Amino acid sequence: xxxxxxxxxxxxxxxxxxxxxxxxxxxxxxxxxxxxxxxxxxxxxxxxxxxxxxxxxxxxxxxxxxxxxxxxxxxxxxxxxxxxxxxxxxxxxxxxxxxxxxxxxxxxxxxxxxxxxxxxxxxxxxxxxxxxxxxxxxxxxxxxxxxxxxxxxxxxxxxxxxxxxxxxxxxxxxxxxxxxxxxxxxxxxxxxxxxxxxxxxxxxxxxxxxxxxxxxxxxxxxxxxxxxxxxxxxxxxxxxxxxxxxxxxxxxxxxxxxxxxxxxxxxxxxxxxxxxxxxxxxxxxxxxxxxxxxxxxxxxxxxxxxxxxxxxxxxxxxxxxxxxxxxxxxxxxxxxxxxxxxxxxxxxxxxxxxxxxxxxxxxxxxxxxxxxxxxxxxxxxxxxxxxxxxxxxxxxx
Amino acid sequence: xxxxxxxxxxxxxxxxxxxxxxxxxxxxxxxxxxxxxxxxxxxxxxxxxxxxxxxxxxxxxxxxxxxxxxxxxxxxxxxxxxxxxxxxxxxxxxxxxxxxxxxxxxxxxxxxxxxxxxxxxxxxxxxxxxxxxxxxxxxxxxxxxxxxxxxxxxxxxxxxxxxxxxxxxxxxxxxxxxxxxxxxxxxxxxxxxxxxxxxxxxxxxxxxxxxxxxxxxxxxxxxxxxxxxxxxxxxxxxxxxxxxxxxxxxxxxxxxxxxxxxxxxxxxxxxxxxxxxxxxxxxxxxxxxxxxxxxxxxxxxxxxxxxxxxxxxxxxxxxxxxxxxxxxxxxxxxxxxxxxxxxxxxxxxxxxxxxxxxxxxxxxxxxxxxxxxxxxxxxxxxxxxxxxxxxxxxxxx
Numbered sequence: 001x002x003x004x005x006x007x008x009x010x011x012x013x014x015x016x017x018x019x020x021x022x023x024x025x026x027x028x029x030x031x032x033x034x035x036x037x038x039x040x041x042x043x044x045x046x047x048x049x050x051x052x053x054x055x056x057x058x059x060x061x062x063x064x065x066x067x068x069x070x071x072x073x074x075x076x077x078x079x080x081x082x083x084x085x086x087x088x089x090x091x092x093x094x095x096x097x098x099x100x101x102x103x104x105x106x107x108x109x110x111x112x113x114x115x116x117x118x119x120x121x122x123x124x125x126x127x128x129x130x131x132x133x134x135x136x137x138x139x140x141x142x143x144x145x146x147x148x149x150x151x152x153x154x155x156x157x158x159x160x161x162x163x164x165x166x167x168x169x170x171x172x173x174x175x176x177x178x179x180x181x182x183x184x185x186x187x188x189x190x191x192x193x194x195x196x197x198x199x200x201x202x203x204x205x206x207x208x209x210x211x212x213x214x215x216x217x218x219x220x221x222x223x224x225x226x227x228x229x230x231x232x233x234x235x236x237x238x239x240x241x242x243x244x245x246x247x248x249x250x251x252x253x254x255x256x257x258x259x260x261x262x263x264x265x266x267x268x269x270x271x272x273x274x275x276x277x278x279x280x281x282x283x284x285x286x287x288x289x290x291x292x293x294x295x296x297x298x299x300x301x302x303x304x305x306x307x308x309x310x311x312x313x314x315x316x317x318x319x320x321x322x323x324x325x326x327x328x329x330x331x332x333x334x335x336x337x338x339x340x341x342x343x344x345x346x347x348x349x350x351x352x353x354x355x356x357x358x359x360x361x362x363x364x365x366x367x368x369x370x371x372x373x374x375x376x377x378x379x380x381x382x383x384x385x386x387x388x389x390x391x392x393x394x395x396x397x
Numbered sequence: 398x399x400x401x402x403x404x405x406x407x408x409x410x411x412x413x414x415x416x417x418x419x420x421x422x423x424x425x426x427x428x429x430x431x432x433x434x435x436x437x438x439x440x441x442x443x444x445x446x447x448x449x450x451x452x453x454x455x456x457x458x459x460x461x462x463x464x465x466x467x468x469x470x471x472x473x474x475x476x477x478x479x480x481x482x483x484x485x486x487x488x489x490x491x492x493x494x495x496x497x498x499x500x501x502x503x504x505x506x507x508x509x510x511x512x513x514x515x516x517x518x519x520x521x522x523x524x525x526x527x528x529x530x531x532x533x534x535x536x537x538x539x540x541x542x543x544x545x546x547x548x549x550x551x552x553x554x555x556x557x558x559x560x561x562x563x564x565x566x567x568x569x570x571x572x573x574x575x576x577x578x579x580x581x582x583x584x585x586x587x588x589x590x591x592x593x594x595x596x597x598x599x600x601x602x603x604x605x606x607x608x609x610x611x612x613x614x615x616x617x618x619x620x621x622x623x624x625x626x627x628x629x630x631x632x633x634x635x636x637x638x639x640x641x642x643x644x645x646x647x648x649x650x651x652x653x654x655x656x657x658x659x660x661x662x663x664x665x666x667x668x669x670x671x672x673x674x675x676x677x678x679x680x681x682x683x684x685x686x687x688x689x690x691x692x693x694x695x696x697x698x699x700x701x702x703x704x705x706x707x708x709x710x711x712x713x714x715x716x717x718x719x720x721x722x723x724x725x726x727x728x729x730x731x732x733x734x735x736x737x738x739x740x741x742x743x744x745x746x747x748x749x750x751x752x753x754x755x756x757x758x759x760x761x762x763x764x765x766x767x768x769x770x771x772x773x774x775x776x777x778x779x780x781x782x783x784x785x786x787x788x789x790x791x792x793x794x
Contacts, residue, residue, distance in 0.1 A: 019539050019682050026541050029606075032718070123536060129683035131528075131536030138535070139520060139528030142416050142703035144423050209426075268689060271668055285416050285700030286526035289690030292665060293683070303682030306539030316713050321429070 002031060003038040004069040004309060005061045007083055009050065012097050012124070013040070013073035015302025017050060027306070031313060035306075038067055041083075058083050062090050069309045072096040081105055088112045088120065093312035097124035097301050103198035107211040107326035114322045119315075121308035126152065126199045129300025130293040132279045134311075136206055137323065143283025145207040149245035149396070152199040152258075154275035154295045155183045155190040156222050156242045161273045163230050164239065170225060182275055193221035193242065193258040200244030200256050203279070205324040207246060208254040216331050220259040229344060229391045232369045236362040238262040239270040243396060247337060253330030255337055261396040262342050262371075269396075335377035340395035344369040346388040355383045371395060399428060400435040401466040401706060402458045404480055406447065409494050409521070410437070410470035412699025414447060420703075428707060435464055438480075455480050459487050466706045469493040478502055485509045485517065490709035494521035494698050500595035504608040504723035516714045518705035523549065523596045526697025527690040529676045531708075533603055534720065540680025542604040546642035546793070549596040549655075551672035551692045552580045552587040553619050553639045558670045560627050561636065567622060579672055590618035590639065590655040597641030600676070601653040602721040604643060609653050613728050617656040626741060626788045629766045633759040635659040636667040640793060644734060650727030652734055658793040659739050659768075666793075732774035737792035741766040743785040752780045768792060 004020075006013045017037050020027065028034045039061050040053045061067055062083075070087040072094055074080040080101050087094050088109065096102065101109075102122045113120035126132050127150075136145070151157050155177055162173040174191065177183035189195045197219035204212040222242050233240050241263050246256040263270045268290055272278040277295025282288045294300050345352060345368055352359050352370050359370040367390065372380065380392065401417075403410045414434050417424065425431045436458050437450045458464055459480075467484040469491055471477040477498050484491050485506065493499065498506075499519045510517035523529050524547075533542070548554050552574055559570035571588065574580035586592045594616035601609040619639050630637050638660050643653040660667045665687055669675040674692025679685045691697050742749060742765055749756050749767050756767040764787065769777065777789065 015682075023539055023541055023682065027539060030538055030718075129680075130686045131532035134536045135528035135532050138708055139531045139701065139704050141427055141707045142420055142424060142700045144420055266668075268665075268668065271665060283526075283700065285420065285696040285703075287691050287694070287697055289527045289688070291686070291688060293686030297684070299682040300684055303539045303680065304536065306682075307536050310538045311535055321427075 002033055002035050002068060002313060003066045004035065004071060005039040005041065005064075005067045006037055007041040007058075007070060007072045007080070008074040009040055009042050010073060010075070011298045012301050012305065013071070015298035016071050016073065016305050019299065019302045019306045023306075027310065030310060035309070039064065058086065062086050067092060069093045069095060069312055071305050071309065072098060073305070074098070075100070077101055077104060084109055084120075085112065088116050088118060091116055091118055093119040093121070093317070095121045095305050095308040095312060097122065097305055099125040099195070099198040099202060103201040103214050106202065106205060107322065107324055110322040110324065111326065113317070117317050119312040119317045121312055122202070123308050124301045124304035126202055127277050127279055127291065127293070128295040128297060129304050130277060130279070130291050130295060132291050133202070133206060135291065136281055140281060140283050140286055143285045145248065145281065145283055147245070147247045147282040148203045148207055148279065149243050150279035151241055151269060151272050151277050152196040152244045152279070152295070153190055153242060154277055155187065156196070157272065157277070158182045158275050159191070159222060160240060160242065163227060164234060167227065169227055170222065191221045191223050193219040196242060196244040197258045200246055200258055203244070204246035204254055204256040208248065208330070209324050210329045211324055211326050212246070212254070212256050212331055213328055218257045218259070218334060222260055225260055226391060229342075229369070229393070232344065232363045233262050233342070237265050238395075239265055240393070241269065241272070249332045249336065251332070253332045255332045255334045257334040259394060261394050263396045267397065335381070338374045338376050340374055340397070341372045341380045342369070342391070342393045342395055343372065343384060343387070343389060344391040346390060351387060355387055399430055399432050399465060399710060400463045401432065401468060402436040402438065402461075402464045403434055404438040404455075404467060404469045404477070405471040406437055406439050407470060407472070408695045409698050409702065410468070412695035413468050413470065413702050416696065416699045416703045424703070424707065428710060432706070436461065455483065459483050464489060466490040466492060466709055468702050468706065469495060470702070471495070472497070474498055474501060481506055481517075482509060485513050485515060488513055488515060490516040490518070490714070492518045492702050492705040492709060494519065494702055496522040496592070496595040496599060500598040500611050503599065503602060504719065504721055507719040507721065508723065510714070511719045514714050516709040518709055519599070520705050521698045521701035523599055524674050524676055524688065524690070525692040525694060526701050527674060527676070527688050527692060529688050530599070530603060532688065533678055537678060537680050537683055540682045542645065542678065542680055544642070544644045544679040545600045545604055545676065546640050547676035548638055548666060548669050548674050549593040549641045549676070549692070550587055550639060551674055552584065553593070554669065554674070555579050555672050556588070556619060557637060557639065560624060561631060564624065564628075566624055567619065588618045588620050590616040593639060593641040594655045597643055597653050597655055600641070601643035601651055605645065605651040605727070606721050607726045608721055608723050609643070609651070609728055610725055615654045615656070615731060619657055622657055623788060626739075626766075626790070629741065629760045630659050630739070634662050635792075636662055637790070638666065638669070646729045646733065648729070650729045652729045652731045654731040656791060658791050660793045664794065732778070735771045735773050737771055737794070738769045738777045739766070739788070739790045739792055740769065740781060740784070740786060741788040743787060748784060752784055
């Protein structure tokens with residue numbers, strides 16, 4: 001009998017307990033013995049099926065030699081950070097879905113885990129139940145990763161889908177998402193791109209081996225997105241999606257950012273709708289591969305955590321180098337990245353052409369919407385300095 | 398310095414040597430020491446960059462204690478089977494892209510590898526460079542797998558894409574695929590569904606734990622597919638795709654088969670075009686996740702092999718149970734699987750309704766095309782026995 005503890009009993013924590021119970025037979029077959037939740041850390045005791053497992057004292061978990069894996073589902077940094085450190089110090093594997101903690105403290109926690117020869121695993125932190133980090137680490141190990149980008153936040157993708165399909169304004173689509181339980185009462189982290197930004201940091205860390213601190217990464221959400229641009233893009237054969245993106249730069253180092261992009265409608269990611277997530281990885285040998293599925297939800301996220309628990313228990317941690325270093329080296333400002341840009345300006349095609357030379361017009365009616373050639377972010381800003389810019393987005397292709 | 402051998406120097410074998418050389422830095426960083434191809438087994442010596450590594454005597458590889466991993470890229474069964482057994486017996490890990498060998502002899506070779514405490518890995522056998530088997534095994538480990546289906550053969554998907562896009566007949570589209578190097582001179586294994594069938598067997602083995610012998614699995618290709626059905630499906634909002642599919646059955650056991658299916662155009666797999674592959678996995682906790690990318694090609698397939706080499710070298714094989722058993726238990730005839738069916742008959746809607754009751758008409762002009770309710774394959778055959786059936790396909794939804 002292998003025993004684990006769960007910290008926190010919210011959506012993910014409850015899901016972990018359910019998956020361990022519901023799939024006990026599958027899990028036992030693969031582990032060779034049963035898996036059991038022995039303790040659940042809560043702040044306040046409450047009735048329910050896990051009542052007799054509850055404790056409000058972390059030191060009882062920390063000092064319990066029977067507990068081999070701790071699943072941290074508290075979220076945020078403070079308590080989660082402290083308990084994770086203490087659990088790793090105590091020689092226990094730690095598994096989490098906490099993207100904020102991994103993005104902000106990942107390098108330190110990975111180094112600690114390596115020193116203690118235990119695992120710190122967080123597949124569920126990006127893409128929920130979709131396998132993403134593990135395949136990048138293992139299956140694409142023989143590749144030099146050139147780029148990773150994706151639809152990393154289901155809430156914003158749901159809102160964008162509603163705006164495209166029904167012509168709803170942002171605020172109405174957000175209210176609808178909240179009514180359906182797809183957006184939280186305080187949707188800031190989702191709609192301002194912060195959630196996608198943390199996931200982008202984790203992908204960049206993993207792909208390029210150096211910690212990318214969230215504060216360096218420009219994160220733009222969808223709050224400023226206008227329905228006009230959604231419609232112009234649609235008519236021109238594009239969809240607007242909020243992408244997190246990290247790219248190996250020609251001069252060395254990598255960049256990362258989150259922003260709405262125009263994507264050509266024939267691109268496989270253009271048809272990723274509602275609360276679905278998708279992550280594309282471009283390796284120098286394997287080309288582009290894409291992972292797709294529901295990026296959130298109690299059971300998908302929980303099942304990714306439980307799979308990590310099983311991996312921690314069945315693979316050796318003794319030979320592993322930390323996946324990335326804390327040095328934060330080699331981060332390049334995304335303004336240096338070249339792409340095509342979409343602009344909508346109050347002005348004429350002549351104004352656009354004077355600023356950018358050759359452009360592709362998408363619409364003209366007092367306002368002019370157009371695509372530039374491939375230019376850097378710096379050029380896009382400088383060349384548009386004299387224009388009255390109503391909207392500006394990168395084009396993904 | 399870690400040394401490996403490659404058996405065969407065709408497309409995949411050459412690709413493996415190239416990936417090892419091109420990505421030496423990435424590989425060394427992850428392994429902690431350099432990886433080197435020491436020997437290459439060929440039938441006939443030929444000039445080229447690997448001339449000095451060539452041998453035509455397998456026993457020199459078998460008896461070389463320096464060689465820790467053998468990458469088998471010969472293909473087929475006979476020699477590949479013999480050398481794989483001898484390499485495993487000699488305590489070497491074996492990595493392969495050989496779907497025929499894995500589908501036919503996988504259980505035996507996995508049991509041998511487990512006995513010798515070495516790895517037998519074959520990520521590249523399904524989906525080429527797309528991570529599929531590894532994520533199913535590791536990342537979805539906490540799930541009960543309910544179903545796996547996919548577009549597993551790039552050649553046939555290219556042909557179908559041409560038929561849809563340009564209205565080309567099957568034979569013309571096939572010739573075009575051959576001219577582009579997407580189809581072999583003898584395309585039998587591809588167009589008759591045998592290649593997809595072997596991959597389906599491997600997916601079924603892995604998902605359900607018992608060997609599914611290829612000879613039990615009905616494999617239907619696209620040679621009998623008519624352009625008429627492609628067009629009727631298109632107009633009704635469906636695409637026709639060749640799917641390999643394996644499903645856990647309600648009464649226990651699993652079924653597996655390969656056949657063309659109608660897929661609703663809004664389904665993410667409907668837009669997988671040209672030589673791309675996609676595999677969808679449905680787990681009881683994680684829901685449906687999809688893996689997408691180029692399913693073939695020298696470098697993608699080779700990079701999956703090299704990643705397997707790295708996995709073999711960095712993870713312990715000592716605790717692993719064989720992934721599936723040789724007993725072949727629990728296979729259920731796909732005739733028991735319930736789906737909607739597409740029929741095109743020479744006859745009227747009245748004929749269709751007399752045979753099937755409620756149907757959904759797709760087209761009527763002398764011939765009648767329609768969809769049935771969800772019925773079993775047996776029912777579909779029996780109830781259509783009195784009809785003049787011109788085409789019959791399952792519907793995926």
